[in-house]
Amino acid sequence: MQKLVLLRHGESVWNKENRFTGWTDVDLSEEGVNQAKHAGELLKKHGYTFDVAFTSLLKRSIKTLHSALEEVDNLWIPVQKSWRLNERFYGALQGLNKAETAAKYGEEQVHKWRRDPNELPPAITKDDDRYPGKDIRYKELTERELPLTENLSQTMARVLPFWNEFIVRDIKKDKKVIVCAHGNSLRALVQYIDHLTDEEVSNLDIPTGTPLIYELDEGLERIRHYYLE
Numbered sequence: 001m002q003k004l005v006l007l008r009h010g011e012s013v014w015n016k017e018n019r020f021t022g023w024t025d026v027d028l029s030e031e032g033v034n035q036a037k038h039a040g041e042l043l044k045k046h047g048y049t050f051d052v053a054f055t056s057l058l059k060r061s062i063k064t065l066h067s068a069l070e071e072v073d074n075l076w077i078p079v080q081k082s083w084r085l086n087e088r089f090y091g092a093l094q095g096l097n098k099a100e101t102a103a104k105y106g107e108e109q110v111h112k113w114r115r116d117p118n119e120l121p122p123a124i125t126k127d128d129d130r131y132p133g134k135d136i137r138y139k140e141l142t143e144r145e146l147p148l149t150e151n152l153s154q155t156m157a158r159v160l161p162f163w164n165e166f167i168v169r170d171i172k173k174d175k176k177v178i179v180c181a182h183g184n185s186l187r188a189l190v191q192y193i194d195h196l197t198d199e200e201v202s203n204l205d206i207p208t209g210t211p212l213i214y215e216l217d218e219g220l221e222r223i224r225h226y227y228l229e
């Protein structure tokens with residue numbers, strides 16, 4: 001049996017302000033910093049240590065991972081960062097307040113943008129300051145990989161190659177793995193591991209800063225999963 005730990009970053013400043021975030025590199029809120037530390041304390045309390053960690057290129061996730069690893073005295077382990085674990089790219093919604101957007105476009109439309117795996121938020125154009133092609137950290141990405149908008153299915157399509165190539169490889173080598181990422185990149189991963197339908201995943205919300213443990217069999221099928229308390 002293999003154990004895998006998934007961790008959504010602590011609350012960010014824009015989570016707190018109820019703004020669509022996506023690839024915007026916002027920091028943790030004060031509460032988020034505390035949640036990240038608490039996640040590490042829970043891991044420590046339950047005796048978790050790790051051999052390798054994976055995270056995104058966004059500071060809310062990197063800092064949460066760092067804080068959790070510090071608690072379990074594992075700051076020394078290798079950490080692999082990838083844009084493929086980034087939050088879903090929320091297109092032209094990034095930066096907008098969710099309640100104001102619902103008042104403008106209707107609750108139903110906003111719910112679809114947020115939770116329908118096949119609904120595409122409005123796209124940005126390449127001259128938009130939010131275009132990742134303007135950000136040096138994404139310089140290795142091809143034009144096709146640079147998103148203008150993304151739905152959950154597309155997020156899953158770019159998370160899975162990373163899962164299969166790196167995370168699965170390390171789990172199969174019996175390494176103890178922690179993946180610290182985002183609400184939607186983790187929802188995509190959970191949909192894949194748990195074989196959830198689109199409807200099931202649309203009702204799934206992963207809380208911030210709470211370690212989610214997966215016990216997996218040799219074929220990496222889920223035996224059970226639970227949050228640490």
Ligand SMILES: O=C(O)[C@@H](CO)OP(=O)(O)O
Nearest residue numbers: 019020021022087114183
């Ligand atoms: O704003 C975002 O990027 C995400 C995660 O906080 O929001 P949502 O819950 O709408 O997917």
